[in-house]
Amino acid sequence: MVAIADSVPKPTARFRFILDRRDVFGSLMVAPAILYVLLLVGVPLLMAVYYSLSAYTIYNPSWRFVGLSNFIDIVNNPVFRQTLYNTFIFTFGSQILGLVLGKFGALLLLRPFPGRKLVRALIILPWAVPIALATVAWEWMFDSLYSVINWTLIALGIVTRSNAPNWLGTPHLAMLCVIVVNAWRFFPFAIVIFLAGITAIPQDVLDAATIDGAGFWRRNYQIIMPMILPIVAVGLIFGFVFTFTDLSIVFLMTMGGPVGATSVLGFAGFQTGINSGDVSHGAAISLFMLPVLLVVVVAMLRFIRRREI
Amino acid sequence: MAAVSTRNIVKKFGELAAVNGISLDVPNGEFMVLLGPSGCGKTTFLRIICGLEQQTSGDLLIGGDIVNDVPPRARGVAMMFQSYGLYPHFSVRHNIAFPLRTQRVPGAEINKKVAWAAQLLGIDHLLDRRPRQLSGGERQRVALARALVREPTALLLDEPLSNLDAKLRAFARQEIKQFQQRVGVTTIYVTHDQVEAMGMGDRIAVIDHGQVRQVGTPSEIYDNPADRFVAAFVGAPPMNIVARNGGYLGFRPENFLPKDMIKDAAFTEFKFRVDRSEYLGSERIVYGALEGFDPKQVITAKLPPAHVADEWIRPGEWHLFAVRNSALRHFDDDGKRRSRL
Ligand SMILES: Nc1ncnc2c1ncn2[C@@H]1O[C@H](COP(=O)(O)OP(=O)(O)O)[C@@H](O)[C@H]1O
Ligand SMILES: [Mg+2]
Numbered sequence: 001m002v003a004i005a006d007s008v009p010k011p012t013a014r015f016r017f018i019l020d021r022r023d024v025f026g027s028l029m030v031a032p033a034i035l036y037v038l039l040l041v042g043v044p045l046l047m048a049v050y051y052s053l054s055a056y057t058i059y060n061p062s063w064r065f066v067g068l069s070n071f072i073d074i075v076n077n078p079v080f081r082q083t084l085y086n087t088f089i090f091t092f093g094s095q096i097l098g099l100v101l102g103k104f105g106a107l108l109l110l111r112p113f114p115g116r117k118l119v120r121a122l123i124i125l126p127w128a129v130p131i132a133l134a135t136v137a138w139e140w141m142f143d144s145l146y147s148v149i150n151w152t153l154i155a156l157g158i159v160t161r162s163n164a165p166n167w168l169g170t171p172h173l174a175m176l177c178v179i180v181v182n183a184w185r186f187f188p189f190a191i192v193i194f195l196a197g198i199t200a201i202p203q204d205v206l207d208a209a210t211i212d213g214a215g216f217w218r219r220n221y222q223i224i225m226p227m228i229l230p231i232v233a234v235g236l237i238f239g240f241v242f243t244f245t246d247l248s249i250v251f252l253m254t255m256g257g258p259v260g261a262t263s264v265l266g267f268a269g270f271q272t273g274i275n276s277g278d279v280s281h282g283a284a285i286s287l288f289m290l291p292v293l294l295v296v297v298v299a300m301l302r303f304i305r306r307r308e309i
Numbered sequence: 310m311a312a313v314s315t316r317n318i319v320k321k322f323g324e325l326a327a328v329n330g331i332s333l334d335v336p337n338g339e340f341m342v343l344l345g346p347s348g349c350g351k352t353t354f355l356r357i358i359c360g361l362e363q364q365t366s367g368d369l370l371i372g373g374d375i376v377n378d379v380p381p382r383a384r385g386v387a388m389m390f391q392s393y394g395l396y397p398h399f400s401v402r403h404n405i406a407f408p409l410r411t412q413r414v415p416g417a418e419i420n421k422k423v424a425w426a427a428q429l430l431g432i433d434h435l436l437d438r439r440p441r442q443l444s445g446g447e448r449q450r451v452a453l454a455r456a457l458v459r460e461p462t463a464l465l466l467d468e469p470l471s472n473l474d475a476k477l478r479a480f481a482r483q484e485i486k487q488f489q490q491r492v493g494v495t496t497i498y499v500t501h502d503q504v505e506a507m508g509m510g511d512r513i514a515v516i517d518h519g520q521v522r523q524v525g526t527p528s529e530i531y532d533n534p535a536d537r538f539v540a541a542f543v544g545a546p547p548m549n550i551v552a553r554n555g556g557y558l559g560f561r562p563e564n565f566l567p568k569d570m571i572k573d574a575a576f577t578e579f580k581f582r583v584d585r586s587e588y589l590g591s592e593r594i595v596y597g598a599l600e601g602f603d604p605k606q607v608i609t610a611k612l613p614p615a616h617v618a619d620e621w622i623r624p625g626e627w628h629l630f631a632v633r634n635s636a637l638r639h640f641d642d643d644g645k646r647r648s649r650l
Contacts, residue, residue, distance in 0.1 A: 208394030213411035
């Protein structure tokens with residue numbers, strides 16, 4: 001009798017060890033993260049979806065459901081189609097340029113030379129400088145009157161004062177400028193990715209390639225590149241997602257101009273939805289990012305997984 | 310295939326001379342083993358031969374030509390690395406074909422040679438796998454096939470068996486040796502394991518601190534070590550070396566026997582105190598000390614169990630042991646072998 005009575009667990013005992021249970025403690029620890037994602041990503045996303053299907057503007061905040069008409073409006077608008085095209089040019093252009101710069105930067109930084117540690121530290125600067133300050137500095141370098149670049153070109157006799165390029169005033173050059181600034185901002189990240197990948201390759205494999213008769217280029221493109229591809233692909237996903245959704249450089253340097261030549265999705269969505277108050281069309285513009293990003297991310301992840309098998 | 314010779318090769322890393330004047334002649338087709346403790350400069354020496362490292366001074370000759378300034382790929386030397394260095398993103402087939410592709414060998418010829426190498430090493434069935442899907446022994450064979458497929462002037466092997474377990478190692482030792490005899494390629498094999506060296510080498514070069522201590526056939530190295538280092542490094546358990554008359558006296562444990570087992574020859578007597586004994590089935594290893602010598606120095610005797618019963622050899626007992634005079638080795642106080650007394 002006594003034994004049976006004792007074996008009934010007291011409530012205090014049951015709760016005292018509740019944190020020792022893996023499932024309880026685990027859920028407790030991930031709860032903040034889940035809550036954060038739900039509240040700050042999930043809810044705004046659902047709201048954006050709803051706005052894009054309604055006739056909501058800040059002057060007439062009606063929740064009237066209008067179906068896909070907002071999407072049909074913007075797709076029929078040539079300015080939007082230009083923006084979509086710009087976004088791809090901007091993203092691919094700066095990713096490719098950033099990758100090339102990153103690859104060469106990493107190769108240079110792998111060779112020992114005096115002051116290498118200092119250079120390795122300094123190379124992170126474009127990343128550490130606040131983007132607003134950096135962009136303003138770049139803006140002055142591209143300025144029609146005060147451009148350091150033009151002064152240099154004139155001093156070298158490559159162009160004259162009268163036909164010096166108007167960097168931010170010519171559509172193609174303006175696109176080139178935002179691409180260059182974005183690549184400049186991202187290439188330290190690319191260097192870090194490449195360095196991490198290359199230094200993880202066992203020395204024996206590289207030595208074997210040398211002995212097997214592979215020269216510099218063959219070692220690079222048949223051994224090193226394929227071996228670091230998975231990690232570079234992860235870097236590319238990040239770069240692609242951040243660039244595709246970015247508006248800061250365009251906003252600070254060109255305001256989408258001249259005549260919409262550098263307008264990108266993030267910027268156009270912000271201009272239409274917030275500055276002009278046409279929330280429903282702004283939401284529809286922004287939602288165009290979703291399928292593109294989804295396709296890119298799924299494709300990349302699949303590719304990585306296939307490589308690892 | 311070609312002979313490999315070095316003339317006084319030195320390699321310095323800053324102050325440290327990893328290789329300190331090695332002169333070695335490996336004739337065409339020989340299986341030469343470099344034997345030495347780890348850190349003695351074996352890997353560095355191999356890397357100089359294949360061109361991954363440039364010597365500080367000295368000459369390297371392959372097939373009679375000085376190749377100091379010839380880049381690795383033009384030396385035609387193949388090397389197998391300690392951890393094999395297989396390309397993880399290539400199939401086995403592609404791994405083996407890689408050295409041929411870099412030389413722009415036509416595709417049909419590549420297929421033929423890959424098939425030949427794969428068959429030689431018995432890895433035909435693995436050709437479409439990736440290196441990570443192979444066992445240690447299979448990886449080693451793939452690395453060997455890759456090294457041999459382009460018919461190298463010389464084959465360099467850097468501790469190729471160190472990643473295999475003990476059982477596989479004995480088997481692989483046999484296999485590499487037979488295989489080398491069949492192909493007849495000049496081979497330089499690096500190891501710190503004296504069993505491998507004794508069992509495989511046509512000749513052995515014993516290396517210490519970047520210098521060659523002795524070059525010779527396994528029996529020369531074992532029976533007539535050139536100095537105390539070689540004497541102590543080769544053999545398990547190593548040679549007993551005791552100080553005597555301003556020099557040193559050495560004798561192998563298997564020659565150190567109870568006096569009544571030696572009848573036919575002149576011998577030298579020792580009084581031996583037994584401290585401990587290990588029965589290993591085929592032999593009995595006895596540890597102890599000699600009367601009249603340093604009492605702390607451990608002397609080992611390797612005895613045939615058939616002749617020496619358990620109760621005969623008990624800790625603390627003194628016995629009369631002896632060594633045939635022909636089995637005694639004399640060294641100067643600087644460690645060099647003294648000419649026969
Ligand atoms: N790249 C290097 N830089 C500096 N020291 C090195 C380098 N490679 C080897 N060493 C040194 O040279 C000595 C010989 O090394 P190694 O040839 O690898 O010996 P082993 O292969 O016989 O174990 C060691 O003391 C090692 O620390
Ligand atoms: Mg080594």
